[in-house]
Amino acid sequence: MNSVNIVEVIVAGLLILLGFLAVNSKKMITAIIYLSLSSMLAVLSFAIMKAPDVAITEAVIGSGLITAVFLFTLLVFKKVGDE
Amino acid sequence: MMNPVLLIAIPLLLAFLSIILKHYKSQLLLLGSAVNMILIFGLQKGEYIIGGFKPPFGINLVLDDYAFISILVVNGLFLVINLMSFDKIDKLGTVLLVSLAGLNGMLLTGDLFNLFVFLEITSITAYILSSVSKKYQYSFNYLVLGTLGSGLYLFGLIILYSVFGSLNMADISKQMATANLNQMLIPTFLIFVGLAVEAKILPFNGWVKGVYGNANSLVGPLFASAYAGTMLFVFGRVFVQVLMVSSYLKVTLIIIGAVTLLAGEAAALSKTRIREILLYSSIGQSGLVVALFLSGLVFPAVLQIFNNIFSKAVMFTIGGKMADDTGTDEADELQGAFLKNKLAGLSFTVAAFSLIGLPLFYGFYSKINLLLGIFSLNNFWLPVVILLGTIIEGVYFIRLLVKLWTPGEEGHISTEEYATKFTIKIELAKVIGVVFLSAILIIAGILPGMVRNNLTESGQLLNEESPSYMFDLEGGI
Amino acid sequence: MKKIVAIALLVFIGALLFTGIYAIDGFPKYGEAKVADRVSEGYIMKNVTEANTDVVYGVSTNLETGSANYVTSIVVNYRSFDTLGEVTVLFVSSLGISLLLGGFSGKLRNRCKANFILRMGSKVVFPLIIMTGVYIFIHGHLSPGGGFPGGSMIASAILLLYLSDEKFRVNIENFKKTESTAGSLYVIIGLLGLVISNYFLSNFINTGTVGALLSAGIIPIIYVLVGLKVGSELTGVITDFLKEEVE
Amino acid sequence: MIQYAGIILMLIGIYGLLTDKNVIKIIVSLNVFELGLNVFIISVGFVKDGVAPILTSVNNHSGLIFVDPLPQALVLTAIVIGLGTTALGLAFARRIYMKYGTLDLEEIGGNN
Numbered sequence: 048m049n050s051v052n053i054v055e056v057i058v059a060g061l062l063i064l065l066g067f068l069a070v071n072s073k074k075m076i077t078a079i080i081y082l083s084l085s086s087m088l089a090v091l092s093f094a095i096m097k098a099p100d101v102a103i104t105e106a107v108i109g110s111g112l113i114t115a116v117f118l119f120t121l122l123v124f125k126k127v128g129d130e
Numbered sequence: 131m132m133n134p135v136l137l138i139a140i141p142l143l144l145a146f147l148s149i150i151l152k153h154y155k156s157q158l159l160l161l162g163s164a165v166n167m168i169l170i171f172g173l174q175k176g177e178y179i180i181g182g183f184k185p186p187f188g189i190n191l192v193l194d195d196y197a198f199i200s201i202l203v204v205n206g207l208f209l210v211i212n213l214m215s216f217d218k219i220d221k222l223g224t225v226l227l228v229s230l231a232g233l234n235g236m237l238l239t240g241d242l243f244n245l246f247v248f249l250e251i252t253s254i255t256a257y258i259l260s261s262v263s264k265k266y267q268y269s270f271n272y273l274v275l276g277t278l279g280s281g282l283y284l285f286g287l288i289i290l291y292s293v294f295g296s297l298n299m300a301d302i303s304k305q306m307a308t309a310n311l312n313q314m315l316i317p318t319f320l321i322f323v324g325l326a327v328e329a330k331i332l333p334f335n336g337w338v339k340g341v342y343g344n345a346n347s348l349v350g351p352l353f354a355s356a357y358a359g360t361m362l363f364v365f366g367r368v369f370v371q372v373l374m375v376s377s378y379l380k381v382t383l384i385i386i387g388a389v390t391l392l393a394g395e396a397a398a399l400s401k402t403r404i405r406e407i408l409l410y411s412s413i414g415q416s417g418l419v420v421a422l423f424l425s426g427l428v429f430p431a432v433l434q435i436f437n438n439i440f441s442k443a444v445m446f447t448i449g450g451k452m453a454d455d456t457g458t459d460e461a462d463e464l465q466g467a468f469l470k471n472k473l474a475g476l477s478f479t480v481a482a483f484s485l486i487g488l489p490l491f492y493g494f495y496s497k498i499n500l501l502l503g504i505f506s507l508n509n510f511w512l513p514v515v516i517l518l519g520t521i522i523e524g525v526y527f528i529r530l531l532v533k534l535w536t537p538g539e540e541g542h543i544s545t546e547e548y549a550t551k552f553t554i555k556i557e558l559a560k561v562i563g564v565v566f567l568s569a570i571l572i573i574a575g576i577l578p579g580m581v582r583n584n585l586t587e588s589g590q591l592l593n594e595e596s597p598s599y600m601f602d603l604e605g606g607i
Numbered sequence: 608m609k610k611i612v613a614i615a616l617l618v619f620i621g622a623l624l625f626t627g628i629y630a631i632d633g634f635p636k637y638g639e640a641k642v643a644d645r646v647s648e649g650y651i652m653k654n655v656t657e658a659n660t661d662v663v664y665g666v667s668t669n670l671e672t673g674s675a676n677y678v679t680s681i682v683v684n685y686r687s688f689d690t691l692g693e694v695t696v697l698f699v700s701s702l703g704i705s706l707l708l709g710g711f712s713g714k715l716r717n718r719c720k721a722n723f724i725l726r727m728g729s730k731v732v733f734p735l736i737i738m739t740g741v742y743i744f745i746h747g748h749l750s751p752g753g754g755f756p757g758g759s760m761i762a763s764a765i766l767l768l769y770l771s772d773e774k775f776r777v778n779i780e781n782f783k784k785t786e787s788t789a790g791s792l793y794v795i796i797g798l799l800g801l802v803i804s805n806y807f808l809s810n811f812i813n814t815g816t817v818g819a820l821l822s823a824g825i826i827p828i829i830y831v832l833v834g835l836k837v838g839s840e841l842t843g844v845i846t847d848f849l850k851e852e853v854e
Numbered sequence: 855m856i857q858y859a860g861i862i863l864m865l866i867g868i869y870g871l872l873t874d875k876n877v878i879k880i881i882v883s884l885n886v887f888e889l890g891l892n893v894f895i896i897s898v899g900f901v902k903d904g905v906a907p908i909l910t911s912v913n914n915h916s917g918l919i920f921v922d923p924l925p926q927a928l929v930l931t932a933i934v935i936g937l938g939t940t941a942l943g944l945a946f947a948r949r950i951y952m953k954y955g956t957l958d959l960e961e962i963g964g965n966n
Contacts (some may be wrong), residue, residue, distance in 0.1 A: 062863060101892070
């Protein structure tokens with residue numbers, strides 16, 4: 048009972064911290080990585096709250112595909128900047 | 131017996147099919163909207179369950195008088211606008227089919243989460259349509275605000291669910307009647323904000339300027355009539371039938387509506403571009419309608435929505451067409467444009483007069499009724515605001531009409547360009563369309579009893595009985 | 608300065624939210640949701656029309672909805688109309704993306720070349736990911752998962768191929784055909800329900816025993832369609848994002 | 855506790871929307887907002903000591919205490935819709951960059 052609470056507090060704290068870092072970081076790439084990490088933590092919180100379906104979906108879509116699409120977009124910007 | 135779910139399913143099916151039949155997108159779009167128009171006349175009012183599970187467990191569609199007139203008007207305008215600007219559809223056929231399904235879904239659904247889903251469908255199609263103007267930063271701005279708005283709507287909705295344990299509109303409104311309304315302040319306000327973004331209410335309407343101000347002759351009238359009308363109808367349903375608003379919040383929200391009205395009209399006064407004038411006028415009208423709905427005046431609000439969306443369909447079509455042809459819609463540069471296109475000019479004039487509320491036009495009927503409605507509530511500041519708005523409206527519309535009807539200043543080199551710097555050719559389809567729509571405004575103005583008799587069979591819209599203050603002005607005077 | 612104003616504003620809004628939400632009578636404290644008072648109770652009992660009887664895994668047959676996974680039964684049965692809408696959202700946004708980015712013909716080159724491990728590894732992993740994806744949407748009514756994560760997994764397998772092989776291109780036309788067919792079939796199944804039992808998207812196939820693979824009526828069929836549709840749509844999105852303007 | 859985190863994440867997301875001018879970072883903020891919303895929605899249906907809402911051979915009858923499955927179904931929908939809007943937003947971002955050569959909305963506002 049108590050151990051679950053501690054895990055919850057840690058997850059919640061990290062979630063807030065990573066969300067804040069994602070919004071506040073200067074570089075785009077770090078923002079995206081932090082977003083992906085906070086999405087992973089959200090997966091953890093979904094698992095704690097007994098929502099396996101949501102956890103799987105968030106893991107595949109939220110921290111997988113969305114990050115990939117973000118990174119592809121960044122790749123274009125980098126490229127144009129190089130030339 | 132026709133099931134209204136067909137109004138959503140058929141456009142969707144055609145949209146999916148149009149990916150394979152990719153050369154017939156615009157034809158499929160016309161087919162879909164024409165079939166929908168025919169189906170509407172075969173509909174029977176009632177409650178339709180989807181999936182066979184009775185509400186509140188399953189999702190249901192509600193086809194009452196309110197939903198019926200709204201889908202009739204929205205589908206009709208959708209069809210007319212697509213016929214008018216058929217040449218502009220091209221690749222957008224699939225998107226427009228999906229948007230038709232989304233608009234019908236929003237108007238028909240009886241479930242608040244289902245409304246969220248259709249709201250997202252409709253707004254995503256709107257983002258895509260707005261990007262036709264190639265001003266991507268405005269589309270992006272719209273996307274961000276729209277997503278935030280629907281997110282806040284969902285937030286409010288979830289709070290309601292966790293308290294009432296249901297997502298069904300009828301169920302929630304039943305439970306809301308016994309709840310402590312002062313505690314419901316936050317969910318109600320969140321839902322208001324969510325819908326206000328799409329309904330263009332101040333201060334959540336930052337996207338409107340860029341999106342409406344650059345829309346072409348297809349997208350502009352669609353946004354200003356079909357989309358705007360749908361959003362306002364949905365606003366009415368949610369705030370009159372589903373949610374009860376505590377009296378303090380109600381006054382606050384009515385003031386927000388009134389401020390939107392005045393701010394919109396004042397901004398329109400200071401603009402010179404035709405589409406900017408029209409868009410600020412649209413914002414003002416939305417504020418007015420929202421204030422009416424929150425005051426509980428459903429009949430006048432519905433009449434005013436009709437007035438607004440029919441007039442704006444005509445005016446945005448003509449304004450958008452001018453901008454498409456000439457690349458500008460500065461009223462000064464288009465001086466005398468109507469001298470060469472008299473029918474289009476007359477339709478634009480009729481629409482403007484109706485929007486101002488001059489006698490003989492439909493707008494007079496709706497304005498008189500809404501003023502009488504407000505007086506019947508013993509509210510005396512709102513009529514002052516509305517009259518002030520009407521005066522400002524009259525000033526800028528008549529100024530605009532004078533510019534567009536009178537030839538430009540003398541001293542131009544070529545006599546051919548004496549009327550206007552640009553030549554504008556309005557196609558036959560558009561002329562027929564705008565004449566048709568403005569004829570409706572005149573006929574409804576002369577025979578308002580007809581509108582009223584067709585408005586409702588049961589004499590009741592949402593929760594409001596057919597009000598005693600309403601009267602018909604036969605002959606329009 | 609702007610940031611300070613924003614923070615002050617949000618602290619104010621936050622305080623309002625926290626006090627406002629938790630002041631509502633009946634708003635459950637965290638971890639104390641009263642499921643019995645909500646519509647969900649009907650979903651759990653798998654009976655929203657008659658008196659409740661206990662549903663037992665592997666024993667109960669011919670229920671309203673035969674899915675062992677309650678979330679699936681809600682997503683595909685009770686609120687199937689939402690799912691149709693959800694599929695449409697993805698459909699229309701992938702359409703918008705291909706309108707915006709699909710016109711380009713070049714392929715975005717990877718800045719660093721794929722090394723040996725990525726090239727060989729992806730060949731090994733690719734069939735495994737596809738299999739997991741297919742497993743997830745076929746078993747959507749029994750285990751966590753379903754059409755959306757399953758379809759996304761298929762798309763991510765194809766993403767892996769894109770990353771490992773410079774020359775790899777999917778034939779987007781075939782994916783579009785799959786997408787269109789799957790979407791149309793979803794609507795047609797709904798219309799069949801309307802014809803057969805008078806309700807759009809109703810479950811007109813026998814629901815079988817809870818827990819069996821061949822059970823739950825139309826749920827597996829719809830989840831397979833959703834999985835295929837989502838998979839092909841997201842593949843289209845990825846392909847569009849990997850395109851680049853060629854001057 | 856996780857419920858508070860959800861609300862705070864939403865506020866952080868709105869803070870990002872108010873202060874950031876970079877197109878990509880605005881989309882990141884939007885995603886943080888949606889993440890917080892999803893966490894909040896799930897937390898509303900959580901029951902302590904409840905069972906995940908799936909019948910298995912272990913948790914084999916409906917008399918058990920399950921967590922509320924409806925919010926989970928809603929979040930599934932919300933996640934997919936979030937993916938749709940994010941991808942569309944990024945497509946707009948690429949177009950904006952192609953047209954104006956910058957991702958800063960203030961700069962674009964200036965030269966338009």
